[in-house]
Amino acid sequence: MSRIVGMRGLLATSIGVTCAAALALPLTPPASAATARPASAAEAAPSGTARATSPDTPVTSSLPDSSLPDSSVPDSSVPDSALPALPAHPVHPVHRAHPTLPDLPGSTQSLPLTALARDRASGGGAADQGLPRRDVRHFSLLGVVWDDPAAELHGRVQVRTRTSDTGAWSGWQDVETHNADHGADPGTPESASGRIRGATAPLWVGDSDGVEIRVHPDTERRTEETAPGALLPSGLRLELVDPGSAPPEHAPAGPPRSRTLTTGSAPAGAPEAMDPPDAATGKSAETATAADEAEAGEGLVAGEGIESGEGAEASEGSEGAEPAAMTAMTAEATAASAANAPLAPLGATQIPALDRLGTERELLALRGAELTQAQRAKPYIGPRPSIVTRRGWGADEKLRESGFRYTTKVKAAFVHHTASGNGYKCSQAPSVIRGIYRYHVKSMGWxxxxxxxxxxxxxxxxxxxxxxxxxxxxxxxxxxxxxxSMGIAVLGTFSSAKPTTATVDAVARLTAWKLGLFGANPKGKTYLKSGGGNLYGKGKNVRLNVISGHRDGFATECPGRQLYGKLGSARSTAARFQGR
Known part of the structure; x- marks a missing residue:
């Protein structure tokens, strides 16, 4: 009997092991299943940036190397065609959440363009470059870069992308090729770093997992001596940017109420100002999502032209701090946040608005020693608007160079459009900004x-x-x-589309405050010395509007005809906010 009991126990154990092993096997669909889609960025994409714009460009990772398998970041010296194939079937559903994993700070796929077969039906030529339709890891923003920042891309860049949610392909979209008017001034350390690359403007396309691109050169510029391949800049690459995911911060919905500076008391019953609603719709601006990115440590650097983070003391009771998350802030994140210490607490995701009285007190606290007696008696400055901080939109602070660089004062504001398209939702704006940030730093070398x-x-x-x-x-x-000067970029393209009333009002509120800190009149004129460009030679003193469009300082379409036409209204509104 004891033998029978023992045999029963052995049989039960064997069955249990066999069942457990069977349950552990992946449910692999048959080969006849529908065409596989790439896994989401959180699942299949390496979080690092694989790129090879030059042979000595190292592969950089957005997460510590220890968090990735050796094979997860492709070698930048290996041709794209030789990279490991994407998984045929994702192990998890595309939109499955990963609450136990850190939020990915994003990644960049850098794909070299090749000569395309001539297609007379689409107007293609022998000199066209691009990539045929292909599956890629998830991305939301794209652009084209090339080796020589001094070279210009004369031609047309068009892309088609496949939406991750529906699998539908878009029509052909144009990418803005004229982008050389942005960048550091000639001869500055940033422009002479050796990392700068030529680039198109970025284009926001939303969550996508497929792409096709064609670049057609301007053949009218060709001469008899010009080789077909010389019509386009060398080293053309398609940059596909995943801006990374970011969880919502515990911030109140809608624009925050303004508050007076806590260093002084406002008169009893003083009204609190609200961020103005969109006059066109009557609705307040949407609350942006924020991020607490996983960041790698970076030491603070102090030296000539570089200022390390200031003290972290901030106004008592300021809004937007995240005490629990602050303990995880690294050196570079702390430095970026501490630079706003007089205005908001360390780790704040947004700087709250101030009413006029609070703003005037803040002006005296920040720049009182530089003000004249008349400016002290009657300061012309607009109420400080609410501003989402870098921590609020999810900046991965380890991407940028350490330290900060300053100019002397702010005498003028240049208004731009990002030329990245208008297809984003306001709730996606932080993601768009993270994408532009990564494109500027990792793809363009800023x-x-x-x-x-x-x-x-x-x-x-x-x-x-x-x-x-x-x-x-x-x-x-x-x-x-x-x-x-300072640069204000409006997210979108405004060559033919009109900016919203809320956008123009925000530009006016921002300039009324920031220019007011330095005593500038938004409706006035000022002189700036050119650092060199295609309109004004280096060293020339140029008379400009205090609020100017990008095209006023450089021969460019930026900020687009429709936005440029609203600058007169922005000047008048900003002056009124200043009390002029």
Whole structure:
């Protein structure tokens, strides 16, 4: 009997092991199943950036190397065709959440363009380059880069993308090729870093997993001596940017109420100002999502032209801090946040708006020693608007160079459009900005995002280049006129589309405050010395509107005809906000 019991026990154990093994096997669909789709960025894509714009360009990773298998980041020296194939079937559903994994800070796929077979039906020529329709890992923003930043792409760049959700292919979309008017001034350390590349403007296409691209050169520029391949810049590559995912911060919905500076008390019963709603719709701007990116440590650097983070003391009771998340802030994230310490607490995801009285007190606290007696008696400055910080839109601070660089003052504001398209939702604006940031730094070789501020279609204002929103941070937005100015980029393309009322109002509110910090009149004129460009030679003093369009300092279409036509209204509104 004991033998029988033992045999029964052995049989039960064997059955249990066999069942467990069977359950552990993946449910692989048959080969006749529908065409496989690439896994989502959180599942299949390596979080690093695989690129090879030059032989000595190293592969960089957006996460510590220890978090990735050796094979997860392709060698940049290996041709794209030799890279490991995408998984035929994702192990998990495309949209499955991963609550136990850190949020991915994003990645970039860099694909070399090749000569395309001539297609007379589509107008293609022997000199065309591109990529045929193909599956890729998930991305949301794209652009084309090339080796020589001094070279220009004269021709037409068109792309088609496949939407991840539906699998539908878009029609052909044009990518803005004229982008050389953005960047650091000639001869500056940033422009002479050796990392700068020529590039188109970025284009936002939304979550996509397929792409096709064709680049057709302007053949009218060809001479008898010009080889077909010489019509386009060398080293053309398609950059596919995944801006990374970001969880929503615990911030109140809608624009925050303004508050007075806590260093002084406002008169009893003083009204609190609200961020103005969109006058066209009557609706307030949407609340942006934010991020607490996983970041790798980076030491603070202090030296000539570089300022390390200031003290972290901030106004008592300021909004937007995340005490639980602050303990995870790394050195570079702490430095970026501390640059705004006088305006918001360390780790804040947004800088709250101030009413007029609070803003005037803040002006005295920040720049009181530089003000004249008349400016002290009657300061012309607009109420400080609410501003989403870099931490609020999810900046991966380890991407940028360490330290901050400043100019002397802010005498003028240049308004831009990003030329990235208008197909984004306001809730996607932080993702669009993360994409532009990664494109500027990893694909174009800049030290940080080029703009000082960005504004979305719902009128929400975002901090751009790191260094402090109240400080004269040196940007890379208007080639030749980055010194003593700031750059404001409106997300979208406004050659024919009109900007929203909320957008124009936000530009006015931002300039009324920031220009007011430095005593500038939004309706006035000022002189800036050119650093060199295609309109004004280096060293020439140029008289410009205090609020100018990009095209006023450089021969370009930026900020688009429709947005440029609204700058007169922005000047008048900003002056009124200043009390002029």
């Amino acid at each position: 030290r940080d995002i080029g703009y000082n501020f960005l504004v979305d279609k719902c009128g929400k204002i975002y901090e751009g280049r790191a260094g402090g929103v109240a400080k004269p941070v040196l940007g890379a937005h208007t080639l030749g006129f980055n010194s003593n």
